[in-house]
Amino acid sequence: MVNVAGSALRDPLVRGGLSMGLAVALIGIAYGALTVDGGLPVWLAPLLGVVVLAGASEMLFVGLAAGGTSPWLAMVAALLVNTRHLPYGMAVRRFLGDGWKRLVRTHVMNDESVAYGLAQRDPDHARRAYTIAGLSVLVGWPLGALAGGLLGQVIDQEAWGLDAVFPAVILALLLPALHESRLRLPVLVAAVVSVTAVAWAPAGLAPVLGLLALPLVLLRRWRHA
Amino acid sequence: MPELLTVVLAGLGLAVGTYAIRTTGGVAGELLESRPRIESLMEDGAVLVLASVMATAALTDGVGIAGCARPAGVALAGVLAWRGVPLPVVLVAAAAGAAGLRALGVA
Helix, strand or coil, X not given: CHHHHHHHHHCHHHHXXXXXXXXXXXXXXXXXXXXXXXXXXXXXXXXXXXXXXXXXXXXXXXXXXXXXXXXXXXXXXXXXXXXXXXXXXXXXXXXHCCHHHHHHHHHCCCHHHHHHHHCCCCHHHHHHHHHHHHHHHHHHHHHHHHHHHHHHHHCCCCCCCHHHHHHHHHHHHXXXXXXXXXXXXXXXXXXXXXXXXXXXXXXXXXXXXXXXXXHHHHHHHHHHC | CXXXXXXXXXXXXXXXXXXXXXXXXXXXXXXHCXXXXXXXXXXXXXXXXXXXXXXXXXXXCCCCECCCHHHHHHHHHHHHHHCCCXXXXXXXXXXXXXXXXXXXXXX
16 A cells, blocks of 8 residues: 555656645635635535535635625626636546546546646646546645634735745646747737736636637637648 | 525535536537647637636736735746746745745735
């Protein structure tokens, strides 16, 4: 058993996936604390963490519901955040496979698993990386949320720099894709569009507006074709 | 504070709806992949969304532009990752960078 665990840990894909689980656990601490702080029970954040498994939408949902917004309106707002799983699903369709594994792999589709899967060059590695990262997030995120709920406001996430962890994970995973020069300009435009959109777009929808840069990808391809 | 039962039911609704979006994405991708032009476009689309997720999380607090400490931590992580530093170290550096600047009084 120890040997199996030891050799698994020597696999760089597994180590990367586990560090992603650890990263979301740290963010989950803030989420759990936020939930309890809003007067909601300790078990709610871990429960949503398992069944929803989309951190940004859960934090918005819990924040709105605790603040007195109708839970159904909060649900709609949170679903809007999760519209980004539509383009994610299209991009990772090949990782999903068949049967009951497909059900699980569909559920663990999130920012980290999609970025980790797409970062792999080898298609076989890609599916494994996606699955490992997804399962690791499925464990790490609710556990972190539980810990945060139990600790309450003990941890100040800004003082520990935890708010920098999530964007750092995604940036590190995106870098291989940016080695392809054709994506650099569209990615820059997408980032500028979405950051400007934050001021006026409904909460959490701004990242999807980055898709407005997609025609640039097409344009570049036509010019090079 | 609305009743807890309503919050839980709406939360389950969020779970079901999110799963439906994920499934729809996968199925739509399979229907469209017979067209080679669209195939790589779907992956590029996801990269653009991820880049936007990263940029908004790094630079804003959800409403407006955030302070400098977080972007600086993320930028440090980007440089280290570019140089091939392992992911766990990159993440610790991001947190330490942001926390360090804040300890020095930089927002």
